[in-house]
Structure formats: structure tokens, C-alpha cells
Amino acid sequence: MQKPVKKPIIAPSILSADFSNIAAAAADIDASGAEWIHLDIMDGKFVPNLTFGPKLASDLRPKSPGVFDAHLMVCEPERLADRFAQAGADYITFHIEAVTHAHRLAAAIHGLGKKAGVSLVPSTPLSLIEPLLAVVDLVLVMAVDPGFGGQELIPWCLDKIRALAGMRERAGQGFLISVDGGINQSTARSAREAGADVLVTGAAFFTAPDKAALVQALKG
Numbered sequence: 201m202q203k204p205v206k207k208p209i210i211a212p213s214i215l216s217a218d219f220s221n222i223a224a225a226a227a228d229i230d231a232s233g234a235e236w237i238h239l240d241i242m243d244g245k246f247v248p249n250l251t252f253g254p255k256l257a258s259d260l261r262p263k264s265p266g267v268f269d270a271h272l273m274v275c276e277p278e279r280l281a282d283r284f285a286q287a288g289a290d291y292i293t294f295h296i297e298a299v300t301h302a303h304r305l306a307a308a309i310h311g312l313g314k315k316a317g318v319s320l321v322p323s324t325p326l327s328l329i330e331p332l333l334a335v336v337d338l339v340l341v342m343a344v345d346p347g348f349g350g351q352e353l354i355p356w357c358l359d360k361i362r363a364l365a366g367m368r369e370r371a372g373q374g375f376l377i378s379v380d381g382g383i384n385q386s387t388a389r390s391a392r393e394a395g396a397d398v399l400v401t402g403a404a405f406f407t408a409p410d411k412a413a414l415v416q417a418l419k420g
Contacts, residue, residue, distance in 0.1 A: 208388075209398045210415050211236035211269060211378070215251060216349045216402035222256065225406070226264045232411035236267040238380070238400045239289065240349075243274040246298050247346045254280070254287040261288030269293060269338075269398075271319065271380070273346050278305050285312040293317030293340050293378075296329050306335050317378070321346060322354050326363055336375050338398070339364060343391075344381030349402040353382025358394045365395025388418040 212234050217225035229237055239257055244250035257268060270289035272280055277294035278301075284292055292309045296318055299305055309316035317338035318329050322345060329339065341360050344351035357379070364377055378398035379391050388399055399418055408414040 207419050208392055208396060209236055209376075210234040210418050211238040211267075211398055211400045212405040213238040213240055213349065213380070213400055213402040215240040216406045218406075219252075222260060223263050226260050226266070228411055229405075230264055230266055232405075232415045234266070234405075234411075234415050236269055236398065237264060238402075239268060239270045239284075241270055241272050241274060241280070241284070242346075246275045246295065247273045249348055254283040257284060257287035257289055267291065269317070269378075271317075271340065272298075273319075274298065278308065281305065281309055282312060285309070285314050289314060291315040291317050291338055293319050293338060295319050295321070296332075297321060297324055302329075302332055303335060306332060319380075322357050322360075326360055326367070330367070333367065333371065333373055333375060338376045338378055340378040340380055340398075340400075341396075342381055343379050343383070346381075351382055353387045353391075357381070358390055361391065361394035361396055368395075383418070385414065385417050389420060392420055 212229045242249045242251040268289045269291040270284040271293045306316040315337040318336050319340035321342045343353045343357040376397040379396040380400035383399045383401040384404035
């Protein structure tokens, strides 16, 4: 597994992009110096919104060299893991609240040659994912209730990041800690100091007049 990073990885979410010109949005991400593209997959059931499926990821894949993190905010994510793997996702992140056999799904994702991530909503305690920490490559801490972009970061979610970073250090594990929700110039420093390795940003990125400058500011 990878080691925690010294400077955070920036992962703009195309959920906040203009869906009529997604290719341009991906080009803006790549040109800004951000390393990852975050793909928010929503089914209108696990979260109260509906976004897109694997075809969009497949269509974008040849247009961007960035790392694709497919965040499956869906019921029964095991039904979609292989399709997003085929579409070119590098990380496939599922929600612990949406799956019964989480260890099996993480192993299946690795079997597809992809990195496995697990995510949890603000109300879910870290204890629920602790058994998986030895077998996942990424833990995505939701700092807002998922479903819509543009929300403000819930401050006590930073405590979860700190606790998770401590658990990782004590166990000598190498998973990345990602945070999604309300990340902007005002909150990025707190997220970094709490121990986040990956900062997912949406509205702040796509409304920034100078996206490269924003990326550097988020990195600190």
C-alpha cells in the first residue's frame, strides 16, 4: 500500500462542473495541477440525487491522464465495481453503509487490478470500518451529508480525520485519508492539519477564476 503524502493530493469533483461540457472540465482539472478527478456516482436511492454512470467515466478516460476516483454513493456497490473498473477508474470507493460483505468487495476490487476505498457518512462511527483498514487503500471521510455539492464542512468531521490518522499511525498502515465536503481555501488548512492526504473540492474549484492558484492554495 502507498504511504501518506507530504503535500495533499487535490481531487476536484466534476459533480460541480457544467455537465454540458464535461471534457472541458476535465481539461481544466488537468491544467490546474490537480492530480485526481473525483467522480461522484449517485443512484437517487442511497443519496437523494442522481448523477451519471460508467459511460461518462469511459468517455473521459482517454481525455485525461489524471487518477480517477469513482466514489460509489449507491446501494449495492458490488454491482457497479467491475463496470467502473472497465471504464478506467483507478480507485473504486464504496460506502460501508451500503454493503454487507465489505471485505469481499475490497478483495474483488483488488482482483480487478484497482485500488479499493471505503467511505463513511458523518453519522457513521470509525469503529464500523476499523476491520477494513488493513485491506483498503483509501478511506474517504464525508464532511457533509452526501448527495449535493456546495455544502459547508461539518467541523466535528475533522475529529474523525484526526482519529483515523492516529489509528493509521499506531497500526503502521498505509491507506490514504481523503476528505470530501466543504473543502475550500478557508477549510483546507484544517483538513490538512487533521491528517487528510486527499482533498476533494467541488464548487470552490469550478468557481475559482484562477484554478491553478486555488490548487496551490489548497496544498498549503
